[in-house]
Amino acid sequence: MPELPEVETTLRGIYHTLHSQKIKRVDVRERRMRWPVPDEIEARLSGQTAASLTRRGKYILIGTDNGTALLHLGMSGSLRIVDPDAPPEKHDHIDIVLADKIIRFNDPRRFGSLLWTENDPLQHELLAKLGPEPLSDDFNTSYLFNASRGRNVSIKQFIMNSEVVVGVGNIYASESLFRAGINPKKAAGKLSKARYEKLVAAIKEVLAEAIQQGGTTLRDFHGADGKPGYFRIKLKVYDRAGEPCEVCGTPVRQFVQGQRATYYCPACQRV
DNA sequence: AAATAATCCTGCGGGC
């Protein structure tokens, strides 16, 4: 499910249930995730209080007095809040058990992960080299323009590189480039600073809108099934191959880039 | 049956 807005929505969805609460225990039914779930995770988290609950890129950080758990949803992961007596269903791999609720991690494809570190989590090897948060002031025109100089990779793959900027996944990469009027194939190093100004604004807009949309679904998180009711924002090109561009009517095109589908309007995205 | 909302790893080629 997750690009950054979905992770942010998930974090907000569990925040009030988990933050400052004591973790009674952790039940791991499947350790074979993107990386093996460390054997020590149950002992390290059990009895601890979830003192901080934050996000870095697409990682959710659960901080305790002893260390930090790093949770990543991968491509198909989700969290939901269930009652203590709810029986686990298919692909419900991990439970974080609280006094009167369970945070339940479901991930069919098991590309997600749950890791543990006792050091500064931001210095963990998987997080240390991450680029700036797209909604922060560190992510600005000058930064992205400078980072792009000399780069021959396509602009779409460039903004999907988490060392450049975190949180821009396959859907919002296509959407952002459409809004900025940039052809996804264009070499990152050949775009003008003016164009990067549009792109940075587009990325911030698209992600902020998506988070806002996710926010409107938060009540579903505590609803009957405790699942996050992700709503996609109204997408203008993604998954719309052959349909008319909303702006000019030209059929939206799809092609493969870095083994991922890219969608764009050949008329609106000529730069 | 090919596609999928993520991302790390491997190997290659070029520059210094």
Place this chain on the structure above:
DNA sequence: TGCCCGCAGGATTATT
């Protein structure tokens, strides 16, 4: 030569 970097492609997986 050897090292570092950028880049392309592979691999992981269950479901529709």
